[in-house]
Amino acid sequence: MSRPLGDTLPDDLQTLLGGHELADRMGQAILIATTDxxxxxxxxxxxxxxxxxxxxxxxxxxxxxxxxxxxxLRRNGRLTLGLLGAERAYYVKALARAQRDPMDGFAHxxxxxxxxxxxxxxxxxxxxxxxxxxxxxxxxxxxxxxxxTLQGWQAVVDALRRDA
Numbered sequence: 774m775s776r777p778l779g780d781t782l783p784d785d786l787q788t789l790l791g792g793h794e795l796a797d798r799m800g801q802a803i804l805i806a807t808t809d810x811x812x813x814x815x816x817x818x819x820x821x822x823x824x825x826x827x828x829x830x831x832x833x834x835x836x837x838x839x840x841x842x843x844x845x846l847r848r849n850g851r852l853t854l855g856l857l858g859a860e861r862a863y864y865v866k867a868l869a870r871a872q873r874d875p876m877d878g879f880a881h882x883x884x885x886x887x888x889x890x891x892x893x894x895x896x897x898x899x900x901x902x903x904x905x906x907x908x909x910x911x912x913x914x915x916x917x918x919x920x921x922t923l924q925g926w927q928a929v930v931d932a933l934r935r936d937a
Contacts, residue, residue: 790826804855807845822926857910
């Protein structure tokens with residue numbers, strides 16, 4: 774069962790989303806959910822090279838301009854990020870708005886800024902009878918050389934860190 778943590782990112786989550794040590798995050802995906810025009814959840818995956826915590830309340834995202842996710846955020850701004858890993862899952866609920874469309878230096882991306890509204894954590898607890906626990910998160914292969922991927926991620930992360 775998830776438990777509420779408040780409206781700010783805990784320190785470990787802020788560090789995880791800080792845009793540093795991207796090589797350590799290679800192959801790890803973040804699940805994001807928006808709401809489509811018919812009210813259905815719309816799920817997508819992003820990498821750690823597309824999301825940066827500007828501080829404990831603000832997230833910046835670089836998303837494909839033409840994606841359904843970007844369209845949903847332009848329309849209603851509601852966003853949930855699911856960060857799943859060993860032992861714990863975080864769910865970050867936020868309200869996002871397009872900041873730059875297109876994003877400076879990246880014509881295929883839109884830059885969004887999201888304000889954290891609520892953070893929830895799901896983790897194994899000793900009192901849980903089944904002993905069930907998370908052993909990992911969503912992973913992927915980048916489909917191109919790691920160094921090339923990391924250079925691209927770093928360029929996007931650096932652009933997201935710059936003030937709008």
